[in-house]
Amino acid sequence: MNTIFYIAALVALVSTALAISGRNAIHALLFLIVSLLSISVIFFILGAPFIAALEVIVYAGAIMVLFIFVIMMLNVGLEKEMENKWLRPGMWILPSILAFILLIDFLSMLRSMNYREIRGQIILPKQVGISLFTTYLLGVEISAMLLLAGIVGAYHLGRQKKKVIHRFLEKIEETHAEAPDTNL
Amino acid sequence: MTYLLIIAGVLLIVLTIAAGLIWVERRLLALWQDRYGPNRVGPFGLLQVLADMIKIFFKEDWVPPFADKPVFVLAPGILIATILLTFAVTPFAPGFNVFDSNIAILFFLGNSSLGVYSVVLGGWASNNKYSLLGAMRASAQMLTYEVFMGLSLMGVVMMADSFNLREIVEAQRHVWFVFPQFIGFVIFLIAGIAETHRLPFDIPEAEGELVAGFHSEYSGMKFGMFFVGEYLGVTLISALITLLFFGGWLGPSFLPPIFWFFLKTGIFICFFILLRASLPRPRYDQLMGIGWKVLLPLALLNILVTGAILIYIK
Amino acid sequence: MSPSDFLCLTPVMIIAGAPILMMLTIAFTRNYKVIYGFSLTAFSIAFLSLFFILPAIPCRISTLFIFDQYSILFSGIIILASLLITLLSYDYLLYQESEKEEYFIILFIASLGSLLLVAASNFVTLFLGLEMLSISLYVLIAYRRSRDHSIEAGVKYLILASVSSAFLLFGMGLIYLDTGSLEFDKIVPALSSADHSATLLFTGFGMMMVGIGFKLALVPFHMWTPDVYQGAPVPVTTYIATVSKGAVMALLLRFFFAIRGFQNPGFILIITILAILSMFVGNLLALRQQNIKRILAYSSIANMGYLLVTLLIGNETGIHAAIFYIVSYIITSLGAFGVITLLSDRQNDADKLENYKGLFWKRPWVAIVFTLSLLSLAGIPLTTGFIAKFYIVFTGINSGLWLLVISLIINSVIGLYYYLRVITALFSPANEEKLPPVSLAGHLVLGIVAVGIVWLGVNPEGFLSLIAHFSVL
Amino acid sequence: MILLDLILILLTGGLLAWITGKWSSILPRIISFIAIAIDLLLTLSIFLKQEGFGHTAWLINYRTNWIPSFGISLHLALDGLSLLLLLLTFFLGLLSVLISWKEIRERVGFFHFNILWILAGIAGVFLSMDLFLFYFFWELMLVPMYFLIGIWGHENRTYASYKFFLYTQASGLLMFLSILALYFIHGRNTGIFTFDYQELLGTSMSAPIAFLLMLGFLAAFLVKLPIVPLHNWLPDAHTEAPTAGSVILAGLMLKTGAYGLLRFVIPLFPEASVRFAPAGMILGVIGILYGAKLAFAQTDLKRLVAYTSVSHMGFVMLGVFAFNTIAYQGVVMQIIAHAISTGALFILVGQLQERIHTRDLNLMGGLWKQTPVMGAMGLIFAMASLGLPGLANFVAEFLILTGTFRANILMTCLASIGLVAATIYSLRIVQKVFLGKEATVWKMKDLSIREKIVCGSLVIVVFWLGLFPQPVINTAKPSVIKTLNSIEQVSINQNTNPIP
Incomplete structure (x- = not known):
């Protein structure tokens, strides 16, 4: 289980990074879809098959399609110039530093936590449904x-x-x- | 070992059916249109499939230079992959399935929603305006019909109290769900046709207006994958209709369960072909209109009534 | 859910049912007047129903909501403010695009979100309420699509609201990870368990404050405020300034007290920094503005900074001071934005300083209300703003928050300058510009606001005891 | 209750004047005149009957709850000092209405509303015995004054009004902080949380804190007074304000600062005041000399008079920190005398400006020929201002210098240089305006009957106070002694001579 988890997590990280750095909007979106799918796998491993399925159906299957739909309609490709303008160091250095600080903060936080095994407690759709319609x-x-x-x-x-x-x-x-x- | 055998068996059966359907469809269409159909290659033209396959395999694998190559290549693969994956959770008979999933229906819905990408990306990557139009139509259409395809199944899920297809079939021991869930059945049927973009809902390809739509630029085996994918989809939807509404493999015990399953599925496949032979194609806005304004409320109403009655009975 | 739970939910159900009924009405016939009248009635009934449910409180509804005196008080404030904004909106929208009925539907849903926020006792409802509020708000902000800046403002709000929601969710996630509970009340007990990690809690709270900070427009999350204030239709700006901020602040108060934030040095640090930054940046940036809406936007940033001080007071009086400040800020903002609304005509919002030149000689009554509101924002005696600021300074000194109190005092003086600028414009010689007529409803709102400002400024005792009675957390 | 009525009459009178101003420009004047006159008569009747009240601490004491949640009460009380200042307030108020009769032609209703509300605020300040209420009135008088300067002022009015408002508001907030701190210190010590002046008297606290809190109070009062580093707003505000505004500013608003020193700073923080005394006296002397020097350098007549106020108020500061009866009597006299004489000078400037539309000294000269009455008046008030014996200011300055001589000889000597300077600038006024060659030929009428009444009454008061100041001294005596008691208490406790 752990191996699959790490593979899925790695895929998620890499594809997300590619989604951010990709210049072609559709390719970026495809990587995002891959990322969502791998996250769905992680959900599945963590024992939430219902959420895993919803992740695929709703995010990967519906919302991303809409994104692609919109990008197709806009016929993207003119963005290069704008992107170059936006990607001047002045624009991204501060947010990046902040994000980096946040990352370090997270890493230290994770270190400070007690190491917890990935628990494979499975929560079925029925339980989800019951809690949604009672509590x-x-x-x-x-x-x-x-x-x-x-x-x-x-x-x-x-x-x-x-x-x-x-x-x-x-x-x-x-x-x-x-x-x-x-x-x- | 049996596990691998089952996988191989399922793949074999499904792919054979899909390939065979090429012949079956042409023959049946011919029958209903009062002509012969393929009847030269082999007895009854049975070897026509083989001939087509040989032709398709040996065609030049041509990618248009203006296409977005990786996506162009990826697109047909997605179609085949998503549909085959769904067969993994589809039980053909008791014990005869790859994976007895607790969320089989959700798994099917997830995969079918991912299937949209093959059409959309294929159309987009072709970099051709007809393909693009086809892709846009496909994304809107499939997104729309996916919504109440899922909703139409919820009545069945509520009655069977499970997402597991095996349990759903077992729950139909006394009465097939097609009777209590007739509305659900009709909606699922319509949505299923739309999802596989078969006639009369083949608007994304619409040869007449869009020159084969999203797969205009495809040829050779990549086209073949779209082609086979369509038949796989028909098989899948038929199998699911059988499982969800017509008691799956249940039937008189003088024949093995798997026979009943294939019999029922076959009937629905023929029904699909009959539709193609008999119905005209609706306009795009009519398709969307009927989806959002008629089928969606109906599906919701179906859930409401089913839920109310179930609560009342319990 | 027991019958008494339903009783407690009456006001919420009225506010939730009204938009649905309105939609059905619109489906049959579109009539602006009918929808307007319906909105007024629904808000009034909802307000009256608050008295009706008083005997049933406090009640908890599963773990999601708690309807106690605190939430009832804020519900009353929210409903009344929404009612007044409805009154203001009628004339403003009368001349707008053909379909204006949806405005009221969304206004109701936004109010519903606010009502749920003030009763939230769980991260789930916190998030849902906040989202309901912000989704409604960005529709409202962009409502007059044909005007300049309107869509821009809407999109800006949408994007920043989404980003802030993401932060909020992340923060909630971290706190959940740390404490294992989504309920406010269970956070404090969980802090004593062995699994608790202070860093996790701190980061979680920090991220939540990013999200809430966006909604309250605290510095450094304030960038959207001036543009959105300027671009939105004036009644909507009023709504953002009053109901939206009031509700979020009420929620923050409840949450902060439930987690005993004022005992946690890390939280205190966060709040202190946010408060001081908001005060200074808000006031300093306001100094050079020429647009009234922008001035008021920056002023609201500063005011939220003042309000944060109440969080750190850490006892009942802090809550009292916060409530009094929120109420007086809402009344005052209603006055200020109400005047802008009433002076806006078909084409343009009256948001430039020149539009107000010599208002006092042309429309003395409107100008007086405006002056009163500005003086109240500046905290000059005889207005409610004075008592409100006094209350914060008073409780702040009592709790020894000298740094914050002195920043507050310094900022009051800085703020005075730009309020005076507007007042000077009001009293300067008149120009020839024609002003639109003011309707009866407008006069009514202004009258209520003026009485409110002066009454709370001169004789706040009654209201103070009301707060003391209602602010049990 | 009568004290509350005094304020309420003014407030309602103001509102009435505003409302009636819509229909007529004469009604507001009459209403304000009547309102202030009623107040003046009421106060006079108290003044005349004061023996009847006996020499208790307070002649009249009125108290009722206002915001009990915070321990705030509506506590008004009147003693000799307040009584004198109230008389002064209503007297000058009446004159302000009279002198504006012709000067103000626009927005008459709102103008009188502002005048009456300022007066109400000032009267409230003189009567409040609750620190919160005091602050409330302290701020209340700002807003109408701001309008008065901002709307009816001269060329540079916006700038002047901002400056005025920001200076006073900022310093007021510092005082407010001190008030709150005092409240809490007292509350923690005794468990009684109250803003009541009498309760807060004698609150014990450590010396540094007391000093800090006193500085907060001082900030507000010294800005109002004004004392030199904080005087910057005054020339602008006085110059730009309409005549009535200048009269009220110079005659009354500055006095709230002096009153505050006597009433609040010294009794509340006796030890700290003693420690501050040397610095206070130096500040006073600097004010006297610097104000006089600047007054001499002005070419704008109104600005000149404004700077004389700075100089004169230096004497008040000097006297307050001398801590003895004579000096204090002098301070009280100076408050009143300065109000009358400077007020009168502002009125004269106003009358001049009404006629020749300039305040530039270089454009005037030789006006005596055309306006002998006005010239005579000008001479009298200039003499009063320079402290000619027989006129009010002489008594005041003499008493102050006598008092301070006991306390600090060096300072007294320096301060008496101020008298010489006062002679120079006062005579410069007379010389430049009324005597000498005509710089420009002006066509102007002499004083009208209304103006004669105004100036005449002022002349009478100046002479009366100069020749027979005893009633004032008698009336102020109990208050002065009361204030000094708190200082003596300190010296007894410390067993040292408080006077350096």
């Missing part, structure tokens, strides 16, 4: 409201102004729009 029932319901806010917001912000389909009608509409709106 955390309200939490689930709140999540629903949270999503509602997201949906309503996405609807409002994503809505396009009403367009008249026919181009002749559109012109007429434009001339109308210039006149002051008396209804208000």
